[in-house]
Amino acid sequence: MARALMLQGTGSSVGKSVLVAGLARACVRRGLRVRPFKPQNMSNNAAVTPDGGEIGRAQALQARACGVAPCVDMNPVLLKPQGMTGSQLVVRGQVRRQVHSRDFTSFRRDLMPVVLSSFGRLAGECDLVLVEGAGSASEVNLRDNDIANMGFAQAADVDVVMIGDIDRGGVIASLVGTRAVLPAQDAARIHGFIVNRMRGDPSLFAAGMTAIADHTGWRPLGLVPFLERVRDLPAEDAADLRAGRGGHGSVHVAVPWLPMIANFDDLDPLRAEADIALTIVARGQPLPPCDLVILPGSKATLADLDSLRREGWDIDLHAHVRRGGHMLGICGGYQMLGRSVADPHGVEGTPGRVAGLGLLDVETVLSGEKRLENVSGKLLPEGARVRGYEMHMGVTDGPDHVLRPMIDLHTHADGAMTRSGRVWGTYVHGLLADGAARRCLLARLGAGSDGRDHDGTVEEALDRLADHLERHVDIDALLELARPVTPA
Known part of the structure; x- marks a missing residue:
């Protein structure tokens, strides 16, 4: 029977997508059949699947980390923003319609069966499903009809590890605050946390890890130092493109x-x-x-x-x-x-x-x-x-x-x-x-070029990321938290 574990975040761009990719590669190297899953994504960075649909680019990268071809079940609901007030709705790889921002809550009501069906199909072909949440788990104003975070976790009976980003500052408050605002039933789903993108001496945040654990009751599962090779992986958020490095060539x-x-x-x-x-x-x-x-x-x-x-x-x-x-x-x-x-x-x-x-x-x-x-x-x-x-x-x-x-x-x-x-x-x-x-x-x-396919650069980065997470995340503990998938 497949098991599943969900990684949610205190906010957008805390590194959920990259962590899922790296953990997937690490688990595959342990002999597990792994599949990535993101119930709902919002991104204009998409990939074409061999089955003729489109999914978020991050899920295509995660599929590569698993050593399998991407498919539409890995990201059954994709929202592609077309301005400040609306998005194109893609369901199981195909454009369905345009959705106005004010309708975001109501349109999801009918999509949970689609999401659970895709999740079930993936679980039927693997040992482990790594589920990625979207945005912030603490957005309780969006909890009604949620299919992206705690709504999905409850419907699919999947437990959660929470991710915080220390690089943006305030990570203690963001993790503890997330615990504070979540309804008790949702908070009970969370059993551990990871602090991502630590710069400098990790020992300087040892007391911070303890403080988070004391205030939340969650198990500390890793303090992950910033890894430069992550920049070689496709970014999902356009803000990462602006923040990324440029070369210094002629x-x-x-x-x-x-x-x-x-x-x-x-x-x-x-x-x-x-x-x-x-x-x-x-x-x-x-x-x-x-x-x-x-x-x-x-x-x-x-x-x-x-x-x-x-x-x-x-x-x-x-x-x-x-x-x-x-x-x-x-x-x-x-x-x-x-x-x-x-x-x-x-x-x-x-x-x-x-x-x-x-x-x-x-x-x-x-x-x-x-x-x-x-x-x-x-x-x-x-x-x-x-x-x-x-x-x-x-x-x-x-x-x-x-x-x-x-x-x-x-x-x-x-x-x-x-x-x-x-x-x-x-x-x-x-x-x-x-x-x-x-x-x-x-x-x-x-200009000259080494003529190397970029796929090779991405593969090397995934391997280095997996090595990095093996050193800094308690992957054995993560696997213990992954609970069996309940048959549909």
């Missing part, structure tokens, strides 16, 4: 920070390149002189295009190209580079058509049908291997696409290039992760 790559940025782990392989200095350009700042500007994916192309113009970056981009600079647009960024983006059915809001940046001679028409597919092919004109995935709503066509596609995907041509060869657009996410393709693209800029 070739400068700039990325404008747009509000609805999506699938931003496309940028991760560039961070590891010695020749590349990567700069995330904050709103309010001009685009700096650089060799390449990347417009990454977007969950709301029209809104981000408007934001780009309000920042004045459209002027900077045209000046950059006139100076001989290069540009790469990925997915939504590719759509922005064209002459126009039409939304006749109101996929992103009010139906209409807006002018694009006009840097590629193509036009895009948005549609309600979403393309989700893992793809492979070759980069043009070099012929280097390309592997990645498509995840978009829209069709892009025009002379630059017909005459100068960027990628041959065997079944169809993808993307576009200008006659000068300095502006490129593609729908293929993950393009830069493939070492051969990345080496060719960087060579166009005069």
Whole structure:
């Protein structure tokens, strides 16, 4: 019979996703069949599954840590924000509808059976399910119809370990405060805690661990020092991208920070390149002189295009190209580079058509049908291997696409290039992760590359993370807390 344990957090971005991935790898190395599970996720960083759906990128990473292919059951409910007031609802990998923020509580009422069904299927094929909560467990105002934290734990009869982040400060108060505000029935589910991202001498927080245990009654299970190699893993939260390191190479790559940025782990392989200095350009700042500007994916192309113009970056981009600079647009960024983006059915809001940046001679028409597919092919004109995935709503066509596609995907041509060869657009996410393709693209800029697939970097980081957690977390105690899954 499978067992399960849930990791919840005192807040967002306390490291739950990374800890689940590292613990999964450590348990797999102990001979266990492990599966990750996150009932409800909110992220615009998503992955395409072999079964033709999409899930949060963090769960795809956790599946890799388990040595299995990702599937839609690992993240049955995914919310993809499309602005300040609403999200796209994805259920078991497929878009269901748009959800307004004020409806978040009510829409979940009908989703618990879906969540429990997915959980049960995963439990039926493994020894251990590691469940990740979402956001903060202490948000008691969202407790009604909850499927992400304590609501799920109660429904699935799963016990909990609480995670706090010492790096942000106030970790004693956040853990003790979480215990204080939770209803007694929910608090009884929690049996241990982990303090994450300790910097400096761990002995300096020994009294803190004791204080937390005394005030909560929870078992201290680990004080985890900050691990630099974690930066080599795909980040789930866009805030982590801004906080991450950039290189110091001679070739400068700039990325404008747009509000609805999506699938931003496309940028991760560039961070590891010695020749590349990567700069995330904050709103309010001009685009700096650089060799390449990347417009990454977007969950709301029209809104981000408007934001780009309000920042004045459209002027900077045209000046950059006139100076001989290069540009790469990925997915939504590719759509922005064209002459126009039409939304006749109101996929992103009010139906209409807006002018694009006009840097590629193509036009895009948005549609309600979403393309989700893992793809492979070759980069043009070099012929280097390309592997990645498509995840978009829209069709892009025009002379630059017909005459100068960027990628041959065997079944169809993808993307576009200008006659000068300095502006490129593609729908293929993950393009830069493939070492051969990345080496060719960087060579166009005069930059070198080790040509290594980024997958290898991620695998090494997962192994180092598992080693790290073996040293600093009582994994035997965690496994003791994992209780058998109750059959449906």
